[in-house]
Amino acid sequence: MKLKSTLENYLFVxxxxxxxxxxxIYPFLKVFQLSFFDWxxxxxxxxxxPVGWENFKEILVDRIWWQSMWNAGYITVIALIFQNALAFxxxxxxxxxxxxxxxxxxxxxxxxxLSEIVVGLVWQWILDGNYGLLNQWLAHFGLGHLxxxxxxxxxxxxxxxxxxxxxxxxxxxFLIFLAGLQTIPRELYEAARVDGANAWQAFRKITMPxxxxxxxxxxxxxxxxTMQAFVLIIAMTGGGPAYHTQVPVLRILAxxxxxxxxxxxxxxxxxxxxxxxxxxxxxxxxxxxxxQI
Amino acid sequence: MRTSAYYQTxxxxxxILIHLFLISVALTCLFPLFWMISSSLKSQEAIFKDAxxxxxxxxxxxxxxxxxxxxxxxxxxxxxxxxxxxxxxxVVISSLAAYGFSRLEFPGRNFLFIMFMAAMMIPIxxxxxxxxxxxxxxxxxxxxxxxxxxxxxxxxxxSIFLLKTFFDKMPKELEDAARIDxxxxxxxxxxxxxxxxxxxLAVVVVFNALNVWNEYxxxxxxxxxxxxMPLQRALMVFQGEFVTNYPLLMAGLxxxxxxxxxxxxxxxxxxxxxxxxxxxxG
Numbered sequence: 001m002k003l004k005s006t007l008e009n010y011l012f013v014x015x016x017x018x019x020x021x022x023x024x025i026y027p028f029l030k031v032f033q034l035s036f037f038d039w040x041x042x043x044x045x046x047x048x049x050p051v052g053w054e055n056f057k058e059i060l061v062d063r064i065w066w067q068s069m070w071n072a073g074y075i076t077v078i079a080l081i082f083q084n085a086l087a088f089x090x091x092x093x094x095x096x097x098x099x100x101x102x103x104x105x106x107x108x109x110x111x112x113x114l115s116e117i118v119v120g121l122v123w124q125w126i127l128d129g130n131y132g133l134l135n136q137w138l139a140h141f142g143l144g145h146l147x148x149x150x151x152x153x154x155x156x157x158x159x160x161x162x163x164x165x166x167x168x169x170x171x172x173x174f175l176i177f178l179a180g181l182q183t184i185p186r187e188l189y190e191a192a193r194v195d196g197a198n199a200w201q202a203f204r205k206i207t208m209p210x211x212x213x214x215x216x217x218x219x220x221x222x223x224x225x226t227m228q229a230f231v232l233i234i235a236m237t238g239g240g241p242a243y244h245t246q247v248p249v250l251r252i253l254a255x256x257x258x259x260x261x262x263x264x265x266x267x268x269x270x271x272x273x274x275x276x277x278x279x280x281x282x283x284x285x286x287x288x289x290x291x292q293i
Numbered sequence: 294m295r296t297s298a299y300y301q302t303x304x305x306x307x308x309i310l311i312h313l314f315l316i317s318v319a320l321t322c323l324f325p326l327f328w329m330i331s332s333s334l335k336s337q338e339a340i341f342k343d344a345x346x347x348x349x350x351x352x353x354x355x356x357x358x359x360x361x362x363x364x365x366x367x368x369x370x371x372x373x374x375x376x377x378x379x380x381x382x383x384v385v386i387s388s389l390a391a392y393g394f395s396r397l398e399f400p401g402r403n404f405l406f407i408m409f410m411a412a413m414m415i416p417i418x419x420x421x422x423x424x425x426x427x428x429x430x431x432x433x434x435x436x437x438x439x440x441x442x443x444x445x446x447x448x449x450x451x452s453i454f455l456l457k458t459f460f461d462k463m464p465k466e467l468e469d470a471a472r473i474d475x476x477x478x479x480x481x482x483x484x485x486x487x488x489x490x491x492x493x494l495a496v497v498v499v500f501n502a503l504n505v506w507n508e509y510x511x512x513x514x515x516x517x518x519x520x521x522m523p524l525q526r527a528l529m530v531f532q533g534e535f536v537t538n539y540p541l542l543m544a545g546l547x548x549x550x551x552x553x554x555x556x557x558x559x560x561x562x563x564x565x566x567x568x569x570x571x572x573x574x575g
Contacts, residue, residue, distance in 0.1 A: 006398070006399050006400070008478060009393060009397035009398060009399040009478070010393075010399050012389045012390060012392060012393030012397060012478070012482070013389070013390045013393040013394065013399075013405060015385075015386045015389065015390070016386050016387060016389070016390035016409070016449055016453065017390070017405060019386065019442060019445055019446050019449065020408075020409065020412070020446060020449055020450075022427070022442075022446075023424065023427075023442065023443055023446035024412055024420075024446055025408075026423070026427060027417075027420045027422075027423035027424045027427060028417060028420065028423075030423035030426070030427070031417065031419065031420060031422065031423050034422065034423060034426075041425075041426065045426075086318070089314075090314075090315065090318060093311045093314060093315055094315070098308065098311065098312070099312075100312075100315075103319075104315050104319055105565070106558070106561055107319040107322050107323060108318065108319070108322060109557070109561070109564070109565070109568075110322055110323070110326070110554065110557070111322055113503055113507075113553055113554070113557045113564070114507070114550055114553060114554075115506070115507035115509065115525050115549070115550075115553070116507070116509065117507075117509055117525045117528050117529060117549075118329075118525075118528070118546050118549055118550045119325075121528065121532060121542065121546055122325045122326070122328070122329045122543075122546060123325060125328075125329075125332065125539060125542075125543070126325060126328060130341075131340070131341045131539075133328060133344060136344040137344075167321070167322075171322075172568065175565060175568045175569060176568065176569065179568075179569035224416060228416065228418055231509045231510065234509075234529070235529065248418065249418050249419070252418060252419040252422070253421075256421075256422050256425070262422055262426065265419060265422045266419060266422050266423070268419060269417065269418050269419020269420065269422065270419075272418045272419065273415070273416055273417050273418055273419075276416045276418070277415065277416065
């Protein structure tokens with residue numbers, strides 16, 4: 001009777017566990033196994049050549065891989081600074097008695113609900129070198145000398161991609177910051193005002209310390225999200241011109257689909273995953289320190 | 294002497310500045326969408342010469358052409374089908390599992406639950422490589438079933454987490470009453486737990502629906518056959534084939550984006566709740 005009941009209970013989680021084991025756990029373990037093989041994905045896996053740590057050694061000297069890492073880092077730094085500063089300012093401006101607050105909140109989250117493909121293709125059209133709206137406007141306002149082929153000029157392409165990424169992403173930070181600001185009890189501000197603190201002092205002594213954990217959370221989400229972003233880039237530049245907008249996940253995809261090197265692709269995935277986990281770990285440690293101050 | 298009128302003027306001007314800032318950002322959010330729709334209504338000749346914000350002549354037939362010649366009608370139905378199938382699967386499977394984790398006893402319960410939660414935390418970039426291999430081996434690549442199962446898996450962890458958190462806080466009395474009335478466990482899940490969890494189910498449905506509708510990577514890896522592709526994938530294929538046909542591309546983009554914007558406007562309450570709950574818990 002007891003046994004039957006326990007088995008019955010297992011049935012509730014069985015479908016979830018089955019799908020999860022097949023589509024998550026198995027690929028997770030398989031990544032580690034594949035990374036030690038040289039395999040083109042076509043011949044039977046038993047004929048794949050075990051190569052030990054060779055794939056990982058090759059990553060160390062893969063210049064395009066490190067350039068893609070650098071590119072992703074560049075976009076991430078821009079997102080960390082500009083996207084999050086904008087998100088915080090907007091949240092702070094909306095966290096008060098102000099008209100049309102709800103309207104702003106709804107509008108700021110429209111870019112995040114759109115797909116990266118839609119956003120990427122629309123912005124690609126706006127930034128188009130020959131017929132794009134941006135260049136036409138620049139010419140119209142007498143700034144024609146600034147016009148350029150934004151997405152195929154190596155000097156501007158990565159920054160243009162980063163800007164669109166920030167445009168698409170700031171709504172997330174905005175919502176989280178706003179939720180965080182709203183958890184700060186209003187009485188604290190009342191009390192500060194009664195004690196004669198001005199707006200800046202209240203911001204410095206109440207808002208900032210209370211927002212540190214939220215800011216760290218937003219920063220971690222920004223780093224993890226931006227380092228792994230690539231669909232937007234597929235839609236905007238496809239990784240070009242000449243590797244200037246390549247990012248790590250695009251390289252993994254290229255190793256797999258372009259050069260049919262499944263083992264190397266998995267090794268790239270593992271190295272990148274380890275780096276991501278390390279970065280978010282450091283950020284959380286940093287937040288611990290910051291909270292003690 | 295600073296009077297209250299001085300403070301009022303100062304307050305007013307600060308408020309105006311804040312509104313100017315907010316409005317300019319809001320316009321920046323909306324303008325690309327406006328431009329997308331505007332471009333979708335221009336003719337192929339006009340679009341390269343005419344940068345006017347509102348088309349001189351409205352070419353609504355672009356939408357008909359995109360729908361039929363561009364094949365977006367087909368892709369639209371594919372996207373609807375995948376979204377409904379995946380979200381339906383996630384709702385049933387994750388609510389069963391969440392109910393099990395929250396209310397039922399069995400050995401290994403905590404271990405299994407932690408396993409699902411760990412999956413939310415650990416990023417594995419490149420997990421699509423072994424997934425591709427696996428689906429190939431199972432004969433599920435280039436099939437709707439393969440895509441649907443893989444996408445159900447993507448939504449499971451978060452959905453189980455949201456639902457379990459809700460079930461944990463739900464009072465047990467109703468379930469006890471149902472049990473005394475002779476209701477089976479499955480009957481309690483269906484008749485008591487699910488109806489009570491409607492608010493959180495709405496979050497689960499809306500979030501997963503957005504996620505499936507907007508998904509690109511798995512669709513790219515799984516589908517070779519154009520007839521099976523969802524919108525996001527088909528847009529890239531269309532763009533590759535007709536590089537300069539901007540009006541039809543923009544019409545395709547509008548067809549893809551409008552349903553999402555509508556769902557968002559209708560359901561934004563749940564979306565805001567989902568984002569803030571999900572984020573602030575972690």
